[in-house]
Amino acid sequence: xNDSTARDTLIAARPAPDIRHGLVGWLRSxxxxxxxxxxVSLLTLALLVWALxxxxxxxxxxxxxxxxSREACSGEGACWVFISARFETIVYGFYPVAERYRxxxxxxxxAVTIAWLAIPRMPAKKWVVVFALVGFPxxxxxxxxxxxxxLPHVPTRRWGGLMLxxxxxxxxxxxxxxxxxxxALGRRSQMPLVRSLCIVFIEFWRGVPLITVLFMASVMLPLxxxxxxxFNKLLRALIGIMFFWSAYMAExxxxxxxxxPKGQEEAAKALGLSYWRRMGLIILPQALKLVIPGIxxxxxxxxxxxxxxxxxxxxxxxxxxxxxxxxxxxxxFATEGYVFAALMFWVFCFSMSRYSQHMERRxxxxx
Amino acid sequence: MxxxxxxxxxxxxxxxxxxxxxxxxxxxxxxxxxxxxxHVLRDIDLKVERGERIxxxxxxxxxxxxxxxxINHLEEHQQGDIVVDGMHMTEDxxxxxxIRRHVGMVFQHxxxxxxxxxxxxxxxxxxxxxxxxxxxxxxxxxxxxERVQIADQAHxxxxxxxxxxxxxxxxxRALCLKPEVxxxxxxxxxxxxxxIKEVLDVMVELARDGMTMLCxxxxxxxxxxxxxxxxxxxxxxxxxxxxxxxxxxxxxxxxTRLFLSQILGH
Numbered sequence: 157x158n159d160s161t162a163r164d165t166l167i168a169a170r171p172a173p174d175i176r177h178g179l180v181g182w183l184r185s186x187x188x189x190x191x192x193x194x195x196v197s198l199l200t201l202a203l204l205v206w207a208l209x210x211x212x213x214x215x216x217x218x219x220x221x222x223x224x225s226r227e228a229c230s231g232e233g234a235c236w237v238f239i240s241a242r243f244e245t246i247v248y249g250f251y252p253v254a255e256r257y258r259x260x261x262x263x264x265x266x267a268v269t270i271a272w273l274a275i276p277r278m279p280a281k282k283w284v285v286v287f288a289l290v291g292f293p294x295x296x297x298x299x300x301x302x303x304x305x306x307l308p309h310v311p312t313r314r315w316g317g318l319m320l321x322x323x324x325x326x327x328x329x330x331x332x333x334x335x336x337x338x339x340a341l342g343r344r345s346q347m348p349l350v351r352s353l354c355i356v357f358i359e360f361w362r363g364v365p366l367i368t369v370l371f372m373a374s375v376m377l378p379l380x381x382x383x384x385x386x387f388n389k390l391l392r393a394l395i396g397i398m399f400f401w402s403a404y405m406a407e408x409x410x411x412x413x414x415x416x417p418k419g420q421e422e423a424a425k426a427l428g429l430s431y432w433r434r435m436g437l438i439i440l441p442q443a444l445k446l447v448i449p450g451i452x453x454x455x456x457x458x459x460x461x462x463x464x465x466x467x468x469x470x471x472x473x474x475x476x477x478x479x480x481x482x483x484x485x486x487x488x489f490a491t492e493g494y495v496f497a498a499l500m501f502w503v504f505c506f507s508m509s510r511y512s513q514h515m516e517r518r519x520x521x522x523x
Numbered sequence: 524m525x526x527x528x529x530x531x532x533x534x535x536x537x538x539x540x541x542x543x544x545x546x547x548x549x550x551x552x553x554x555x556x557x558x559x560x561x562h563v564l565r566d567i568d569l570k571v572e573r574g575e576r577i578x579x580x581x582x583x584x585x586x587x588x589x590x591x592x593x594i595n596h597l598e599e600h601q602q603g604d605i606v607v608d609g610m611h612m613t614e615d616x617x618x619x620x621x622i623r624r625h626v627g628m629v630f631q632h633x634x635x636x637x638x639x640x641x642x643x644x645x646x647x648x649x650x651x652x653x654x655x656x657x658x659x660x661x662x663x664x665x666x667x668x669e670r671v672q673i674a675d676q677a678h679x680x681x682x683x684x685x686x687x688x689x690x691x692x693x694x695x696r697a698l699c700l701k702p703e704v705x706x707x708x709x710x711x712x713x714x715x716x717x718x719i720k721e722v723l724d725v726m727v728e729l730a731r732d733g734m735t736m737l738c739x740x741x742x743x744x745x746x747x748x749x750x751x752x753x754x755x756x757x758x759x760x761x762x763x764x765x766x767x768x769x770x771x772x773x774x775x776x777x778x779t780r781l782f783l784s785q786i787l788g789h
Binding site: 417419420422423424425426427428429430431433437438441442445519521 | 595596597616620623624626627628630632634635636637638647648651652680682693696697700
């Protein structure tokens with residue numbers, strides 16, 4: 157009749173083509189499919205062996221692990237005794253030995269709180285968040301500073317090492333995110349005064365190097381403030397770091413806010429939701445999810461930059477290890493010290509990175 | 524796509540005339556709006572009675588969407604008065620939010636909240652605007668999801684639904700607040716052809732229940748079936764308004780005739 161064709165039976169479904177399974181199949185398809193790839197694979201492997209063998213030998217196989225003085229070091233590999241002998245100082249800084257249990261309690265409390273929030277199954281998240289933002293800082297401050305409930309006062313200049321690094325990083329992270337969100341919202345505000353203030357704040361703090369901020373906080377500020385007002389040096393550094401990073405955070409968050417289609421806010425408006433509800437329930441949850449990589453990037457940069465507090469005389473993890481290098485009993489162990497410091501920083505930063513990837517997967521909603 | 528039965532109308536008794544003792548649902552007078560120098564809406568006067576169903580059509584850029592978006596203040600107007608359910612529109616945020624609680628809106632691109640499940644989409648305003656208890660809000664949400672025949676998808680996320688399903692959820696979401704009037708801004712324009720009917724069916728049913736409706740749409744079949752009045756807009760002005768029978772069979776203005784021939788002529 158005409159050229160059209162019609163099919164009256166459907167083609168039966170077939171299983172997908174076979175893929176190679178197992179180690180051999182994987183090796184063959186990924187590393188050795190063809191002569192060029194095989195050669196590249198072998199060369200890479202050789203390079204890895206050549207580079208990693210001495211490192212592993214130095215750091216693990218020939219290393220000295222046990223002992224409590226320099227005599228335990230054989231000199232064939234790394235001497236981790238340097239670290240283990242100074243471990244307490246690396247963690248607690250100059251915190252009085254008898255009071256170090258207070259740091260332990262604080263760290264344990266922090267670990268439990270973070271774990272509770274990070275594990276999806278745990279109940280009562282809302283209350284734990286309230287505790288983490290209100291209860292924990294107060295408890296931590298009282299415990300670490302003391303001077304109440306028969307706890308002897310420990311001035312902040314005796315804080316140091318890992319505990320100082322974690323204090324600065326935690327306060328910086330917990331403070332800069334909400335502040336950054338507010339600044340980002342302010343920068344998009346319809347109100348000219350709010351918008352200008354936020355722009356000036358962001359551009360000021362973003363335009364100044366962190367080192368300058370810290371110098372200003374510790375050296376310049378006391379010149380302008382009357383002598384009677386005695387600000388704590390650590391507190392000043394914390395505020396400086398918080399402001400500095402909140403400016404970066406604001407721009408990251410603003411990027412997320414701009415990516416949310418206008419229709420989302422219109423729909424929320426049409427439902428009668430007020431500004432803060434629209435932001436808190438509709439816009440920010442989507443925008444923040446979108447910029448998790450950027451936020452965590454900023455967190456990681458912040459964490460690593462805590463070591464800059466060295467220049468205003470605070471001894472963080474890195475500074476305390478460096479200080480150990482000048483100990484006349486332990487000269488010549490700089491490599492071990494720096495490798496250990498790098499490892500510590502890496503562990504924290506890598507954990508943040510992994511957790512953020514986990515969050516991204518968990519919050520994925522198929523759009 | 525167009526329905527040929529021009530005379531099929533909504534049952535008697537829901538007719539708008541019976542509500543004449545109450546103030547009009549929406550009263551717009553002398554409305555003017557500019558985008559910069561561009562005069563989008565020119566001297567619009569429009570009165571919508573309770574239970575009245577109005578279809579607004581016109582070429583693109585004629586200001587029809589802008590007009591209905593002024594009614595819940597998604598767009599700001601520079602001149603004229605809008606009174607919704609006896610409330611004067613002002614610049615006061617509280618007043619605007621109060622009016623929005625009486626006005627439901629359905630958008631061309633659905634605008635469901637992608638991070639919330641279908642059920643949460645329907646509950647969020649009930650919980651945070653009307654402060655209904657969670658259980659009650661969910662019951663109301665399920666009732667309306669049932670009505671738009673999508674209750675079985677309540678726990679899915681918008682991204683997992685088809686366009687037609689999303690738009691039906693959007694209608695249910697607006698209805699959950701029990702609005703006095705519903706605004707539809709080209710609700711079927713972004714849909715694949717085979718999904719338009721499921722959305723129109725829901726809208727026809729809503730009209731049967733006596734909801735006051737303003738629809739910006741090009742679905743002339745829908746206009747014939749449902750509308751009490753069809754309004755034709757061009758270049759920011761209302762050119763013609765008439766009951767659908769007259770509008771389609773004997774349009775008075777040349778521009779209306781041209782428009783109708785373009786959209787019905789193929």
